[in-house]
Amino acid sequence: MTKVMTLEVITPERVLLTEKTNFVVAPGTEGPLGILYNHAPLITGLLPGVLKYESQGRMFFIAVSSGFMEIHDNRIVILADTAERPDEIDLNRALAAKERAEKRLIEQHPGLDVQRAELALNRALARIKVAAHQQAAS
Ligand code: ATP
Numbered sequence: 001m002t003k004v005m006t007l008e009v010i011t012p013e014r015v016l017l018t019e020k021t022n023f024v025v026a027p028g029t030e031g032p033l034g035i036l037y038n039h040a041p042l043i044t045g046l047l048p049g050v051l052k053y054e055s056q057g058r059m060f061f062i063a064v065s066s067g068f069m070e071i072h073d074n075r076i077v078i079l080a081d082t083a084e085r086p087d088e089i090d091l092n093r094a095l096a097a098k099e100r101a102e103k104r105l106i107e108q109h110p111g112l113d114v115q116r117a118e119l120a121l122n123r124a125l126a127r128i129k130v131a132a133h134q135q136a137a138s
Pocket of ligand 1: 082088090091093097127
């Protein structure tokens with residue numbers, strides 16, 4: 001029997017992905033979480049970061065923002081506010097978002113929502129990393 005799991009990535013806008021996979025690394029709130037066949041049932045939060053999964057011997061990369069993940073019965077469901085494949089990412093937009101967030105965090109104006117700025121920075125960094133994988137692969 002082949003030990004494959006199903007990975008689904010869902011945003012409010014669309015179902016981005018339904019794939020068979022044998023290995024996933026997700027950006028959990030407690031750090032990167034590696035998932036193999038027969039993982040224990042789990043519900044956890046997700047932070048903006050890079051979702052990696054293996055399919056047919058290749059690693060694939062998706063940029064995700066905040067959300068939740070459920071693992072049950074070899075089915076992994078990612079519910080994220082946003083998710084993009086490498087070829088969907090506008091690198092210049094992500095670089096501009098990174099600069100804006102860094103500027104806010106450096107300037108520390110009164111009333112700055114630090115957590116919001118950090119989340120924006122991490123979304124931008126995840127997109128930049130995923131776009132770099134696309135460039136490396138082509
Ligand atoms: P920005 O400030 O550039 O809007 P953001 O992190 O605030 O960045 P989000 O609110 O996370 O943007 O996303 C809004 C929508 O835009 C989502 O549909 C998301 O997939 C898309 N999106 C955001 N940044 C990019 C990007 N660099 N490339 C492609 N799509 C993006």
